[in-house]
Amino acid sequence: MKAFTRLNGLVCPLDRANVDTDAIIPKQFLKSIKRSGFGPYLFDEWRYTNYGEPGMDCTNRPKNPDFVLNQPRYQGAQVLIARDNFGCGSSREHAPWAIEDYGFRVIIAPSFADIFFSNCYKNAILPIVADAGTVDRLFKECEAAEGYTLDVDLEAQTVTTPSGFSFKFDITEHRKYCLLNGLDDIGLTLKHADEIRAFETRHKAAQPWLFA
Amino acid sequence: MAKTLYDKLWDSHVVRQEEDGTCLLYIDRHLMHEVTSPQAFEGLRLAGRKAWRNTSIVAVPDHNTPTNHWDRDIEDPISKTQVDTLDANIKEFGSLIYFPFKHKNQGIIHVIAPENGATLPGMTVVCGDSHTATHGAFGALAHGIGTSEVEHVLATQTLVQKKSKAMLIKVEGQVGPGVTAKDIALAVIGKIGTAGGTGYCVEFAGSAIRALSMEGRMTVCNLAIEAGARAGIIAVDDITVSYLEGREHAPKGEQWSRAVEYWKTLHSDEGAKFDAVVELKAEAIEPQVTWGTSPEQVLSVGSRVPNPANEADPVKRASYERALQYMGLTADQPITEIAIDKVFIGSCTNSRIEDMRAAAAVAKGKKVASNVKLALVVPGSGIVKRQAEAEGLDKIFIEAGFEWREPGCSMCLAMNADRLSPGERCASTSNRNFEGRQGPGGRTHLVSPAMAAAAAIAGHFVDIRQA
Structure with missing residues (x-):
């Protein structure tokens, strides 16, 4: 996994609540057996006006000009701001794969769905929960100023706007450590293999039917 | 100290805990399907790792599999590759149960694990699928995970x-005739919202929940994720125990008695503390129909489609307007005047034998309305299908003009050929009415199996109590 330390990135505003993972990456793209290549199909049904198929070359597909990702001022954005309950619905990790592959590294919203939230950390994406008032302020500032960027500092756990307004965000120590160092969990967990084995022995003695 | 059921399930699986509260939680049962597992197996292979305990794995292809013309195999080559990849991965890494495509017991993973006794009380159960919450009906801690977590497990x-x-949702009282587990679950989502359960494990309790069969309890827990909760759980009781007795992978003999003794402790203790409590009166719950593009946009069948102008919150008003536009509905339109094009009875929410019986009871001796282009009945597994056929339900459906199909996820998410065309409206027993969920531009209304069958007959939504 890539490390995440600090980023000063262009912001793209997606002004919708309850954005679900079916919208982030529609089901037909889930037929892939790979982890990569989902970026061109991110928000496929909102982004293009024709039906997308897996493997399709998207360069010449007709685009929906009203959708934010298609607006020239948001090209190259690395920070996505959204409304409540972002990433709800299906557990598909194809959603963060598509978001990361497109180029986003940070998502800021008032709330996230649980499974999507954990999936982000496994893919070097930093999901930041900010209160609804702060998110609203970011939306307003972003719409008012073309080229609006945010400075996101994981070590300090801060987000800073161009005018110098700054707020702190929460993250567990474990997730912060993994993101800062670009570590995936499996290697870390296997350091405790002996403890897992010892637990397994006790668990089997107590509930042998679980191991039948 | 008094413990919740969630405390008991959690505490009995903690391998180690770090200072910030992050835990390593032991997983007893790992369910798998073809869509979210290939990248996880590939990761394992690249790292030269084996499966830690392959006898924890129960797997089946369900999302991509066709529900008719099985003699033609899987015609979509990309779908076929994904299913073949699961075959190959299970062959290489091993499993406790694997039902390949066309196996007589094949079906939806959340249907086959319980019916084969592979979901047991007290277990931790995971799957790369958000509807894993279903298995909480057995007093198991069950939730969906992403593919990286599949690899980790x-x-x-x-x-x-x-x-x-921990949240407690108590439904006390007795539901009226025609009101099902699906209506209870949709009413809960309507009350707390699709994010109401975010960050919680929800325990469903109260006399209306206790009165439900295991099939009904699975429907309720299945929909916990649509209220934002990763897991929904229900305490073990005699209904749980009698459902499991004699199932293929359930314990036998002396182990059965020991297991039952332990399972009977799997309930929240008197006086256990919850972080939130929500109460509903069963008598107040009416048959539910979703009108919008989020499961929380749900109403009783006797209501009218909401008018965004009456909504004060601007974010909510905008989402109502957008939903009405997408759904092709007008504000204040009575729900019962909404005509439908297709009907789907199936999915991990409502494809068990009880669901088949409820729909067949409504369809018996009737005909599907002429404006309904397709009414699909897709049983959840080979076992459900054979049971339904033994009871003659297939004939009832076919005579009424429904199609009786082979098991699979089918039109719940339209990864196979079963889907809506743009603009088509569907009465569906599935779990998500998101934009495009059942096919691009498709319009989904979530209902119970009896309500879906009644809509198929009438050609529009009807109150099942008056059908």
Whole structure:
């Protein structure tokens, strides 16, 4: 996994609540057996006006000009701001794969769905929960100023706007450590293999039917 | 100290805990399907790792599999590759149960694990699928995970988790005739919202929940995720125990008695503390129909489609307007005047034998309305299908003009050929009415199996109590 330390990135505003993972990456793209290549199909049904198929070359597909990702001022954005309950619905990790592959590294919203939230950390994406008032302020500032960027500092756990307004965000120590160092969990967990084995022995003695 | 059921399930699976509260949680049962597992197996292979305990794995292809013309195999080459990849991965890494495509017991993973006794009380159960919450009906801690976590569980038999908060949803009283587990669950989502359960493990309790069969309890827990809760759980009782007795992978003999003794402790203790409590009166719950593009946009069948102008919150008003536009509905339109094009009875929410019986009871001796282009009945598994056929339900459906199909996820998410065309409206017993969920531009209304069958007959939504 890539490390995440600090980023000063262009912001793209997606002004919708309850954005679900079916919208982030529609089901037909889930037929892939790979982890990569989902970026061109991110928000496929909102982004293009024709039906997308897996493997399709998207360069010449007709685009929906009203959708934010298609607006020239948001090209190259690395920070996505959204409304409540972002990433709800299906557990598909194809959603963060598509978001990361497109180029986003940070998502800021008032709330996230649980499974999507954990999936982000496994893919070097930093999901930041900010209160609804702060998110609203970011939306307003972003719409008012073309080229609006945010400075996101994981070590300090801060987000800073161009005018110098700054707020702190929460993250567990474990997730912060993994993101800062670009570590995936499996290697870390296997350091405790002996403890897992010892637990397994006790668990089997107590509930042998679980191991039948 | 008095413990919640969630405390008991959690505490009995913690391998180790870090200072910030992050835990390694031991996983007893790992369910798999073809869509979210290939990248996890590939990761394992690249790292030269084996599955830690392959006898924890129960797998089946369900999302991509066709529901008719099985003699033609899987015609979509990309779908076929994904299913073949699961075959190959299970062959290489091993499993306790694997039902390949066309196996007589094949079906939806959340239907086959319980019916084969592979979901047991007290277990931790995971699957790369959000509807894993279903298995909480057995007093098991069950939730959906992403593919990286699938790989983590394969490699280590554990998950890195922080404990959620505990919510109690109590439904007391007796539901009226025609009101089902699906209506209870949709009413809960309507009350607390699709994010109401975010960060919580929800325990469903109260006399209306206790009165439900295991099939009904699975429907309720299945929909916990649509209220934002990763897991929904229900305490073990005699209904749980009698459902499991004699199932193929359930314990037998002396182990059965020992297991039952332990399972009977799997309930929240008197006086256990919850972080949030929500109460509903069963008598107040009416047959539910979703009108919008989020499961929380749900109403009783006798209501009218909401008018965004009456909504004060601007974000909510905008989402109502957008939903009405997408759904092709007008504000204040009575729900019962909404005509439908297709009907789907199936999915991990409502494809068990009881659901088949409820729909067949409504369809018996009737005909599907002429404006309904397709009415699909897709049983959840080969076992459900054979049971339904033994009871003659297939004939009832076919005579009424429904199509009786082979098991699979089918039009719940339209990864196979079963889907809506743009603009088509569907009465569906599935779990998500998101934009495009059942096919691009498709319009989904979530209902119970009896309500879906009644809509098929009338050609529009009707109150099942008056059908």
